[in-house]
Amino acid sequence: MEQDDEIGCVLGSHCKISRCNSAYLTATENLQGPNRNAMLCEALRSYSSCTRKTARTCRGNLAYHSAVYGIEDLMIQNNCSKEGPTSPPRPPAPVPNQPGFASPDICDYEKNFVHKHRQSPAYQHCAAFGDPHIRTFSDEFHTCRVEGSWPLLDNHYLFVQATSSSIVEGSSATGISKNMKECIEEKIYQAEADNLPAAFIDGSVNGGERPGGSSLTIHELIPGQHVALQAVYIGTTIAVRHAARHLSFSIQTPEEVALSFTDEQDLQLCVFSCPLKQRVSRSTCCPQGGNITREVAHRLCKEKLPVDDVYFQSCVFDVMASGDANLTQAAYGALEDAKAFHPDAKKLHIFQTDRSSGSQSSSLLLLFLLVMPAFEEHF
CATH class of the missing domain: 3.40.1000.10 (Mog1/PsbP, alpha/beta/alpha sandwich)
Known part of the structure; x- marks a missing residue:
C-alpha cells in the first residue's frame, strides 16, 4: 500500500491531462466551413496523441480516462480515422496586456481560474x-x-x-x-x-x-x-x-x-x-x-x-x-x-x-x- 500511496502522489503531481483538454478546446473553437469535419478530426487525433503521452502518469486519474473514452466516442460520431494529419501546434500564448491576448473560454473553469489568479484552483x-x-x-x-x-x-x-x-x-x-x-x-x-x-x-x-x-x-x-x-x-x-x-x-x-x-x-x-x-x-x-x-x-x-x-x-x-x-x-x-x-x-x-x-x-x-x-x- 505504500507503493500505491507513492503512485497516487506522482499521479496527482504530474498528470497533465488538463493541458490536453485545453489544447483540444482551443483547436476546436469556431470551427466552420466545408473543412470543419476534417479539422475536427485533426484536432481529435492531436487530442488522442496528447493523452497517450500522459498515459503513464495519468493512469489513475479519472479525468484522463474520461478524456480517452470521450475521444473514442467523438471519433466514431464524426467518422474520423485514427491515422491522418493532426492539428498544427498552437502558437505561443500571448502575453497579458499585449495585442492578441484573449480571455480564456468561460466554459473551462480551470483555465479561467489560472487566467484570473495565476495559479491552479484548490x-x-x-x-x-x-x-x-x-x-x-x-x-x-x-x-x-x-x-x-x-x-x-x-x-x-x-x-x-x-x-x-x-x-x-x-x-x-x-x-x-x-x-x-x-x-x-x-x-x-x-x-x-x-x-x-x-x-x-x-x-x-x-x-x-x-x-x-x-x-x-x-x-x-x-x-x-x-x-x-x-x-x-x-x-x-x-x-x-x-x-x-x-x-x-x-x-x-x-x-x-x-x-x-x-x-x-x-x-x-x-x-x-x-x-x-x-x-x-x-x-x-x-x-x-x-x-x-x-x-x-x-x-x-x-x-x-x-x-x-x-x-x-x-x-x-x-x-x-x-x-x-x-x-x-x-x-x-x-x-x-x-x-x-x-x-x-x-x-x-x-x-x-x-x-x-x-x-x-x-x-x-x-x-x-x-x-x-x-x-x-x-x-
Whole structure:
C-alpha cells in the first residue's frame, strides 16, 4: 500500500491531462466551413496523441480516462480515422496586456481560474458509499443513520441529494443541470438500482449544441458499474458506482464551488457530515442481522483493502450488515475514487477511533439527485 500511496502522489503531481483538454478546446473553437469535419478530426487525433503521452502518469486519474473514452466516442460520431494529419501546434500564448491576448473560454473553469489568479484552483473531495458512510470535504468520516432524503451538497453551484432506505429495493437518480446559457443546455442524469445508464435521460452524452456543450460529458468506464460525469465548466468530476444494489457517489470539485453557500444552507453531509444523533458506530455488529461473521467479513475485506483504515472498517460493517460479500466493492471503489480525486495523497487514508453512537444503522444508500442551479458569475 505504500507503493500505491507513492503512485497516487506522482499521479496527482504530474498528470497533465488538463493541458490536453485545453489544447483540444482551443483547436476546436469556431470551427466552420466545408473543412470543419476534417479539422475536427485533426484536432481529435492531436487530442488522442496528447493523452497517450500522459498515459503513464495519468493512469489513475479519472479525468484522463474520461478524456480517452470521450475521444473514442467523438471519433466514431464524426467518422474520423485514427491515422491522418493532426492539428498544427498552437502558437505561443500571448502575453497579458499585449495585442492578441484573449480571455480564456468561460466554459473551462480551470483555465479561467489560472487566467484570473495565476495559479491552479484548490480542489476538494467528498464521497458517500455503503450503508452509508460519508467522507466530508474536511476529511471527517462518519457512518450515518439517515433514512429519507438528505442533501450531500447544497450551494450556489450544486445540489446533491441522497436518499436512504432500510429496504433493498429502490431507485436511484443523479441529475445534472446548469442554467449557464453560454455553455450547456440543462441536463439530467438518472439511474435506478441495477441500472446505471451511460447517457443523460434525453439520450445525449454531453451538454448539448451550445458552444460549450463539450464542457459537460458523461462516460461509461465500466458498463453497469462505473459512470463518470465531467463538468469542465465548473471544474468538477463526479463518479457514480454501482455495487451490490448500492450506489456510491464521489466528487472532486474546486474549493470555490464546494464552499459557495449561505448560512441558510447549513445541512450538507459533504460539508458538515450527518448530525450527531444520526451517527452510528462502525463497531456495532450486524445492523441488518447479516449472516456473515466478523471474522469472515474481515478476511473478505482484507483481500481488497489491506490497510486497516476507515475504508476497511466500513467494508467490514457493510458486509456484516448486508450479508453480501459483493459489498466489499463499495468501499474499494470509494478508495479508488479517493486516490484519483483527493488533492493530498498523504490524507488518502483516515485512521480514527470510532466514538460515534452505538445505535444500529438500518439504512442503505439508494438514491442521488444532483442539480447544478443557475449561477451567473463567470469566475
